[in-house]
Amino acid sequence: xxxxxxxxxxxxxxxxxxxxxxxxxxxxxxxxxxxxxxxxxxxxxxxxxxxxxxxxxxxxxxxxxxxxxxxxxxxxxxxxxxxxxxxxxxxxxxxxxxxxxxxxxxxxxxxxxxxxxxxxxxxxxxxxxxxxxxxxxxxxxxxxxxxxxxxxxxxxxxxxxxxxxxxxxxxxxxxxxxxxxxxxxxxxxxxxxxxxxxxxxxxxxxxxxxxxxxxxxxxxxxxxxxxxxxxxxxxxxxxxxxxxxxx
Amino acid sequence: xxxxxxxxxxxxxxxxxxxxxxxxxxxxxxxxxxxxxxxxxxxxxxxxxxxxxxxxxxxxxxxxxxxxxxxxxxxxxxxxxxxxxxxxxxxxxxxxxxxxxxxxxxxxxxxxx
Numbered sequence: 001x002x003x004x005x006x007x008x009x010x011x012x013x014x015x016x017x018x019x020x021x022x023x024x025x026x027x028x029x030x031x032x033x034x035x036x037x038x039x040x041x042x043x044x045x046x047x048x049x050x051x052x053x054x055x056x057x058x059x060x061x062x063x064x065x066x067x068x069x070x071x072x073x074x075x076x077x078x079x080x081x082x083x084x085x086x087x088x089x090x091x092x093x094x095x096x097x098x099x100x101x102x103x104x105x106x107x108x109x110x111x112x113x114x115x116x117x118x119x120x121x122x123x124x125x126x127x128x129x130x131x132x133x134x135x136x137x138x139x140x141x142x143x144x145x146x147x148x149x150x151x152x153x154x155x156x157x158x159x160x161x162x163x164x165x166x167x168x169x170x171x172x173x174x175x176x177x178x179x180x181x182x183x184x185x186x187x188x189x190x191x192x193x194x195x196x197x198x199x200x201x202x203x204x205x206x207x208x209x210x211x212x213x214x215x216x217x218x219x220x221x222x223x224x225x226x227x228x229x230x231x232x233x234x235x236x237x238x239x240x241x242x243x244x245x246x247x
Numbered sequence: 248x249x250x251x252x253x254x255x256x257x258x259x260x261x262x263x264x265x266x267x268x269x270x271x272x273x274x275x276x277x278x279x280x281x282x283x284x285x286x287x288x289x290x291x292x293x294x295x296x297x298x299x300x301x302x303x304x305x306x307x308x309x310x311x312x313x314x315x316x317x318x319x320x321x322x323x324x325x326x327x328x329x330x331x332x333x334x335x336x337x338x339x340x341x342x343x344x345x346x347x348x349x350x351x352x353x354x355x356x357x358x359x360x
Contacts, residue, residue, distance in 0.1 A: 031360065032274060032358055032359065032360045033268075033358070033359060033360075034275075034356060034357065034358045034359075035264065035268065035356065035357050035359070036355070036356055037260075037264060037354045037355060037356060037357060038353055038354070038355055039260065039353065039354050040351060040352065040353055040354075041253055041256055041257050041260070041278065041352040041353060041354055042253065042256055042352065043256075043260070044256060044259070044260075045256065120249075120252065121248055121249055122249050122252075124252070152249070152285060153248070153249035153285075155285045156249055156253070156284065156285045156286070156352075157249070181283065181332040182283055182284070182285035182332075183285075185283065185332065185334075185350075214332075214333045214334065214335070215332055215333070215334060216334065217334060217335070217342045218342075
Protein backbone atom coordinates (compact mmCIF):
# COMPACT_ATOMS: atom_id res chain seq x y z
CA UNK A 1 0.00 0.00 0.00
CA UNK A 2 1.37 3.33 -0.98
CA UNK A 3 1.73 5.39 2.18
CA UNK A 4 1.84 8.78 0.54
CA UNK A 5 -1.10 8.47 -1.76
CA UNK A 6 -3.15 5.63 -0.31
CA UNK A 7 -3.16 3.95 -3.70
CA UNK A 8 -3.65 0.22 -3.82
CA UNK A 9 -0.49 -0.76 -5.63
CA UNK A 10 0.97 -3.37 -3.36
CA UNK A 11 4.63 -3.92 -2.95
CA UNK A 12 5.86 -7.11 -4.50
CA UNK A 13 6.83 -9.72 -1.99
CA UNK A 14 10.52 -10.28 -1.76
CA UNK A 15 11.71 -13.50 -0.26
CA UNK A 16 15.22 -13.88 -1.40
CA UNK A 17 17.06 -14.51 1.72
CA UNK A 18 17.47 -17.85 3.28
CA UNK A 19 18.95 -18.27 6.67
CA UNK A 20 21.13 -21.22 7.35
CA UNK A 21 20.51 -21.11 11.05
CA UNK A 22 17.66 -19.64 12.94
CA UNK A 23 17.83 -18.43 16.48
CA UNK A 24 14.19 -19.28 17.07
CA UNK A 25 14.89 -22.90 16.24
CA UNK A 26 17.98 -22.89 18.43
CA UNK A 27 17.19 -20.91 21.54
CA UNK A 28 20.46 -22.00 23.11
CA UNK A 29 22.53 -20.50 20.35
CA UNK A 30 24.08 -17.40 21.81
CA UNK A 31 27.41 -17.23 20.08
CA UNK A 32 28.15 -15.96 16.65
CA UNK A 33 26.35 -17.16 13.57
CA UNK A 34 26.47 -16.39 9.92
CA UNK A 35 23.47 -15.83 7.71
CA UNK A 36 23.50 -15.84 3.93
CA UNK A 37 21.48 -12.92 2.66
CA UNK A 38 22.15 -12.21 -1.04
CA UNK A 39 20.01 -9.12 -1.47
CA UNK A 40 20.68 -6.17 -3.69
CA UNK A 41 21.94 -3.33 -1.51
CA UNK A 42 19.52 -0.93 -3.20
CA UNK A 43 16.64 -3.41 -2.91
CA UNK A 44 14.35 -0.91 -1.15
CA UNK A 45 14.96 1.71 -3.81
CA UNK A 46 14.31 -0.85 -6.55
CA UNK A 47 10.98 -1.83 -4.96
CA UNK A 48 9.95 1.82 -4.78
CA UNK A 49 11.05 2.27 -8.41
CA UNK A 50 8.78 -0.60 -9.40
CA UNK A 51 5.98 1.07 -7.50
CA UNK A 52 6.57 4.34 -9.37
CA UNK A 53 6.51 2.50 -12.68
CA UNK A 54 3.15 0.94 -11.81
CA UNK A 55 1.84 4.43 -11.11
CA UNK A 56 2.98 5.67 -14.50
CA UNK A 57 1.62 2.53 -16.19
CA UNK A 58 -1.79 2.93 -14.56
CA UNK A 59 -2.03 6.41 -16.04
CA UNK A 60 -0.62 5.36 -19.38
CA UNK A 61 2.27 7.77 -18.92
CA UNK A 62 5.70 7.03 -20.40
CA UNK A 63 8.40 8.02 -17.89
CA UNK A 64 11.81 9.08 -19.20
CA UNK A 65 14.87 9.60 -16.99
CA UNK A 66 17.10 12.33 -18.47
CA UNK A 67 20.71 12.17 -17.33
CA UNK A 68 23.89 14.06 -18.21
CA UNK A 69 26.61 16.34 -16.82
CA UNK A 70 25.50 19.77 -15.63
CA UNK A 71 25.07 22.05 -18.61
CA UNK A 72 24.64 19.46 -21.36
CA UNK A 73 21.26 20.90 -22.29
CA UNK A 74 18.62 18.82 -20.51
CA UNK A 75 16.38 21.77 -19.68
CA UNK A 76 16.98 23.42 -23.08
CA UNK A 77 15.95 20.17 -24.77
CA UNK A 78 12.69 20.15 -22.79
CA UNK A 79 12.04 23.79 -23.68
CA UNK A 80 12.65 22.99 -27.35
CA UNK A 81 10.26 20.01 -27.20
CA UNK A 82 7.64 22.28 -25.59
CA UNK A 83 7.96 24.67 -28.55
CA UNK A 84 6.85 21.97 -31.00
CA UNK A 85 3.46 20.34 -31.37
CA UNK A 86 3.78 16.96 -29.73
CA UNK A 87 2.67 14.85 -26.79
CA UNK A 88 1.62 16.47 -23.51
CA UNK A 89 4.28 16.22 -20.85
CA UNK A 90 5.28 17.14 -17.33
CA UNK A 91 8.70 17.37 -15.71
CA UNK A 92 10.05 16.28 -12.34
CA UNK A 93 13.19 18.33 -11.81
CA UNK A 94 16.10 17.33 -9.59
CA UNK A 95 18.71 19.85 -8.53
CA UNK A 96 20.85 20.37 -5.45
CA UNK A 97 19.57 23.92 -5.05
CA UNK A 98 17.19 26.45 -6.65
CA UNK A 99 13.99 25.94 -8.61
CA UNK A 100 15.39 27.68 -11.70
CA UNK A 101 14.92 24.69 -14.01
CA UNK A 102 11.31 24.14 -12.94
CA UNK A 103 10.65 27.87 -13.39
CA UNK A 104 11.99 27.70 -16.95
CA UNK A 105 9.68 24.77 -17.76
CA UNK A 106 6.63 26.32 -16.07
CA UNK A 107 7.25 29.50 -18.11
CA UNK A 108 6.54 27.33 -21.18
CA UNK A 109 3.17 26.33 -19.75
CA UNK A 110 4.40 22.84 -18.82
CA UNK A 111 3.67 21.36 -15.38
CA UNK A 112 6.90 20.95 -13.43
CA UNK A 113 7.81 19.95 -9.89
CA UNK A 114 11.19 20.78 -8.40
CA UNK A 115 12.94 18.41 -6.04
CA UNK A 116 15.81 20.02 -4.18
CA UNK A 117 18.11 17.22 -3.17
CA UNK A 118 20.27 19.38 -0.88
CA UNK A 119 23.54 17.47 -0.87
CA UNK A 120 22.41 14.33 -2.70
CA UNK A 121 24.06 13.98 -6.07
CA UNK A 122 21.25 11.92 -7.63
CA UNK A 123 17.51 11.35 -7.53
CA UNK A 124 16.28 8.13 -5.96
CA UNK A 125 12.94 6.39 -6.36
CA UNK A 126 11.57 7.82 -3.10
CA UNK A 127 12.20 11.42 -4.19
CA UNK A 128 10.59 10.75 -7.57
CA UNK A 129 7.58 9.20 -5.85
CA UNK A 130 6.96 12.50 -4.10
CA UNK A 131 7.30 14.29 -7.41
CA UNK A 132 4.94 12.03 -9.29
CA UNK A 133 2.12 12.80 -6.90
CA UNK A 134 2.57 16.47 -7.77
CA UNK A 135 2.17 15.66 -11.48
CA UNK A 136 -1.20 15.84 -13.22
CA UNK A 137 -0.77 12.27 -14.51
CA UNK A 138 -4.28 12.18 -16.00
CA UNK A 139 -3.44 15.06 -18.29
CA UNK A 140 -0.01 14.08 -19.58
CA UNK A 141 1.37 11.43 -21.97
CA UNK A 142 5.03 11.63 -20.98
CA UNK A 143 6.76 12.45 -17.69
CA UNK A 144 10.38 13.51 -17.88
CA UNK A 145 12.51 13.06 -14.80
CA UNK A 146 15.35 15.53 -15.19
CA UNK A 147 18.02 14.06 -12.95
CA UNK A 148 20.72 15.95 -11.09
CA UNK A 149 23.52 16.93 -13.47
CA UNK A 150 26.07 14.19 -12.85
CA UNK A 151 27.45 11.35 -14.99
CA UNK A 152 28.23 9.04 -12.07
CA UNK A 153 25.75 8.75 -9.23
CA UNK A 154 22.34 8.77 -11.02
CA UNK A 155 23.42 5.67 -12.96
CA UNK A 156 23.14 3.49 -9.85
CA UNK A 157 19.54 4.41 -9.05
CA UNK A 158 16.43 3.09 -10.77
CA UNK A 159 13.89 5.88 -10.32
CA UNK A 160 10.97 4.05 -11.91
CA UNK A 161 11.30 5.37 -15.44
CA UNK A 162 10.65 3.23 -18.53
CA UNK A 163 13.50 4.66 -20.56
CA UNK A 164 16.85 6.32 -19.90
CA UNK A 165 18.05 9.11 -22.15
CA UNK A 166 21.65 10.29 -21.64
CA UNK A 167 22.97 13.52 -23.14
CA UNK A 168 26.55 14.41 -24.00
CA UNK A 169 27.25 17.86 -25.41
CA UNK A 170 29.86 18.72 -28.01
CA UNK A 171 31.89 21.04 -25.70
CA UNK A 172 32.27 18.21 -23.15
CA UNK A 173 34.33 16.13 -25.57
CA UNK A 174 33.80 12.77 -27.27
CA UNK A 175 35.79 10.93 -24.58
CA UNK A 176 33.02 11.27 -21.99
CA UNK A 177 31.28 8.10 -23.13
CA UNK A 178 34.34 5.95 -22.51
CA UNK A 179 35.09 7.75 -19.24
CA UNK A 180 31.63 7.14 -17.77
CA UNK A 181 30.75 3.63 -19.01
CA UNK A 182 28.26 2.79 -16.26
CA UNK A 183 26.10 5.78 -17.19
CA UNK A 184 26.18 5.33 -20.96
CA UNK A 185 25.56 1.58 -20.60
CA UNK A 186 22.20 2.50 -19.02
CA UNK A 187 21.10 4.60 -21.99
CA UNK A 188 18.27 3.59 -24.31
CA UNK A 189 18.94 6.74 -26.29
CA UNK A 190 22.06 8.90 -26.37
CA UNK A 191 21.70 12.50 -27.51
CA UNK A 192 24.79 14.28 -28.80
CA UNK A 193 23.73 17.86 -28.08
CA UNK A 194 24.89 21.32 -29.17
CA UNK A 195 25.94 19.97 -32.58
CA UNK A 196 25.80 23.54 -33.94
CA UNK A 197 29.16 23.91 -32.11
CA UNK A 198 30.84 21.04 -33.98
CA UNK A 199 32.86 23.40 -36.23
CA UNK A 200 34.51 24.89 -33.14
CA UNK A 201 35.40 21.73 -31.19
CA UNK A 202 37.38 18.57 -31.89
CA UNK A 203 34.41 16.33 -31.19
CA UNK A 204 34.50 13.21 -33.34
CA UNK A 205 30.87 12.12 -33.70
CA UNK A 206 31.75 8.78 -35.28
CA UNK A 207 34.19 7.76 -32.54
CA UNK A 208 31.66 8.83 -29.89
CA UNK A 209 29.08 6.57 -31.54
CA UNK A 210 31.56 3.69 -31.77
CA UNK A 211 32.42 4.05 -28.07
CA UNK A 212 28.73 4.08 -27.14
CA UNK A 213 28.02 0.93 -29.14
CA UNK A 214 30.87 -0.94 -27.48
CA UNK A 215 29.05 -0.37 -24.21
CA UNK A 216 25.60 -0.98 -25.62
CA UNK A 217 25.50 -2.37 -29.15
CA UNK A 218 21.81 -1.61 -29.71
CA UNK A 219 21.73 1.94 -28.34
CA UNK A 220 19.95 4.62 -30.39
CA UNK A 221 21.84 7.86 -30.99
CA UNK A 222 20.52 11.21 -32.26
CA UNK A 223 22.52 14.36 -32.96
CA UNK A 224 20.67 17.37 -31.62
CA UNK A 225 20.85 21.14 -31.79
CA UNK A 226 18.10 23.26 -30.30
CA UNK A 227 18.87 25.70 -33.14
CA UNK A 228 17.65 23.12 -35.68
CA UNK A 229 14.04 22.15 -35.06
CA UNK A 230 14.25 19.08 -37.33
CA UNK A 231 16.72 17.49 -34.88
CA UNK A 232 14.29 18.10 -31.99
CA UNK A 233 11.57 16.57 -34.16
CA UNK A 234 13.69 13.40 -34.39
CA UNK A 235 13.75 13.15 -30.59
CA UNK A 236 9.99 13.69 -30.47
CA UNK A 237 9.49 10.98 -33.12
CA UNK A 238 11.64 8.54 -31.13
CA UNK A 239 9.53 9.17 -28.02
CA UNK A 240 6.28 8.90 -30.01
CA UNK A 241 7.49 5.59 -31.42
CA UNK A 242 8.25 4.26 -27.94
CA UNK A 243 4.84 5.44 -26.74
CA UNK A 244 3.11 3.68 -29.60
CA UNK A 245 4.68 0.40 -28.47
CA UNK A 246 3.14 0.75 -25.03
CA UNK A 247 -0.44 1.62 -25.95
CA UNK B 248 29.60 10.42 -3.72
CA UNK B 249 26.51 8.22 -3.91
CA UNK B 250 28.57 5.64 -2.01
CA UNK B 251 27.31 7.36 1.15
CA UNK B 252 23.68 6.77 0.19
CA UNK B 253 24.42 3.18 -0.76
CA UNK B 254 26.12 2.52 2.57
CA UNK B 255 23.13 4.03 4.40
CA UNK B 256 20.87 1.56 2.60
CA UNK B 257 23.27 -1.26 3.52
CA UNK B 258 23.28 -0.30 7.21
CA UNK B 259 19.47 -0.25 7.25
CA UNK B 260 19.44 -3.77 5.83
CA UNK B 261 21.94 -4.91 8.47
CA UNK B 262 19.73 -3.45 11.21
CA UNK B 263 16.66 -5.29 9.86
CA UNK B 264 18.48 -8.62 9.67
CA UNK B 265 19.96 -8.19 13.16
CA UNK B 266 16.50 -7.56 14.61
CA UNK B 267 14.99 -10.52 12.79
CA UNK B 268 17.70 -12.73 14.25
CA UNK B 269 17.72 -11.29 17.78
CA UNK B 270 21.35 -10.33 17.38
CA UNK B 271 22.92 -7.64 19.51
CA UNK B 272 25.74 -6.83 17.15
CA UNK B 273 27.04 -7.56 13.68
CA UNK B 274 30.69 -8.56 13.52
CA UNK B 275 31.19 -9.02 9.81
CA UNK B 276 29.46 -7.71 6.69
CA UNK B 277 30.26 -9.24 3.30
CA UNK B 278 29.21 -7.42 0.16
CA UNK B 279 29.75 -8.12 -3.52
CA UNK B 280 30.45 -5.07 -5.66
CA UNK B 281 30.39 -5.36 -9.43
CA UNK B 282 33.17 -3.86 -11.53
CA UNK B 283 30.52 -1.99 -13.54
CA UNK B 284 28.22 -1.12 -10.64
CA UNK B 285 29.41 2.48 -10.55
CA UNK B 286 30.72 2.15 -7.01
CA UNK B 287 34.21 3.26 -6.08
CA UNK B 288 35.52 0.68 -3.62
CA UNK B 289 37.69 3.01 -1.59
CA UNK B 290 34.87 5.52 -1.13
CA UNK B 291 32.56 2.67 -0.18
CA UNK B 292 34.97 1.56 2.57
CA UNK B 293 35.41 5.10 3.86
CA UNK B 294 31.64 5.61 3.89
CA UNK B 295 31.11 2.33 5.75
CA UNK B 296 33.68 3.18 8.42
CA UNK B 297 32.16 6.64 8.83
CA UNK B 298 28.51 5.69 9.05
CA UNK B 299 28.76 2.41 10.97
CA UNK B 300 29.50 4.26 14.21
CA UNK B 301 26.79 3.85 16.84
CA UNK B 302 24.84 1.45 14.62
CA UNK B 303 24.50 -2.32 14.96
CA UNK B 304 27.60 -2.50 12.73
CA UNK B 305 29.78 -0.35 14.99
CA UNK B 306 32.33 -3.16 15.44
CA UNK B 307 31.74 -4.84 12.12
CA UNK B 308 34.47 -5.77 9.72
CA UNK B 309 33.67 -5.06 6.08
CA UNK B 310 34.61 -7.63 3.46
CA UNK B 311 34.25 -6.60 -0.17
CA UNK B 312 34.14 -9.29 -2.84
CA UNK B 313 35.05 -7.65 -6.10
CA UNK B 314 32.98 -9.09 -8.92
CA UNK B 315 34.44 -8.72 -12.43
CA UNK B 316 32.12 -8.31 -15.38
CA UNK B 317 30.89 -11.78 -16.28
CA UNK B 318 28.97 -12.51 -19.47
CA UNK B 319 27.42 -15.56 -21.08
CA UNK B 320 27.80 -15.90 -24.84
CA UNK B 321 24.79 -17.60 -26.38
CA UNK B 322 26.75 -18.57 -29.46
CA UNK B 323 29.69 -20.18 -27.62
CA UNK B 324 27.42 -21.36 -24.78
CA UNK B 325 30.19 -20.26 -22.42
CA UNK B 326 30.83 -17.72 -19.71
CA UNK B 327 33.62 -15.18 -20.03
CA UNK B 328 35.10 -12.53 -17.76
CA UNK B 329 35.47 -9.18 -19.51
CA UNK B 330 38.48 -7.04 -18.64
CA UNK B 331 37.02 -3.93 -20.24
CA UNK B 332 33.37 -2.83 -20.45
CA UNK B 333 33.09 -3.81 -24.10
CA UNK B 334 29.94 -5.86 -24.34
CA UNK B 335 30.93 -8.36 -27.00
CA UNK B 336 32.03 -12.01 -26.78
CA UNK B 337 35.85 -11.94 -26.49
CA UNK B 338 36.05 -15.31 -28.26
CA UNK B 339 33.65 -15.13 -31.22
CA UNK B 340 32.78 -11.38 -31.25
CA UNK B 341 29.08 -12.21 -30.96
CA UNK B 342 26.76 -9.52 -29.59
CA UNK B 343 24.31 -12.24 -28.58
CA UNK B 344 25.48 -12.16 -24.97
CA UNK B 345 23.94 -11.63 -21.60
CA UNK B 346 25.42 -10.13 -18.48
CA UNK B 347 25.63 -12.69 -15.68
CA UNK B 348 27.24 -10.57 -12.96
CA UNK B 349 29.34 -7.49 -12.30
CA UNK B 350 26.82 -4.68 -12.74
CA UNK B 351 25.26 -4.72 -9.28
CA UNK B 352 25.91 -4.55 -5.56
CA UNK B 353 24.79 -7.22 -3.15
CA UNK B 354 24.76 -7.81 0.56
CA UNK B 355 25.95 -11.41 0.67
CA UNK B 356 26.47 -12.49 4.26
CA UNK B 357 26.30 -11.29 7.84
CA UNK B 358 28.07 -12.60 10.89
CA UNK B 359 26.32 -11.65 14.09
CA UNK B 360 26.25 -12.30 17.84
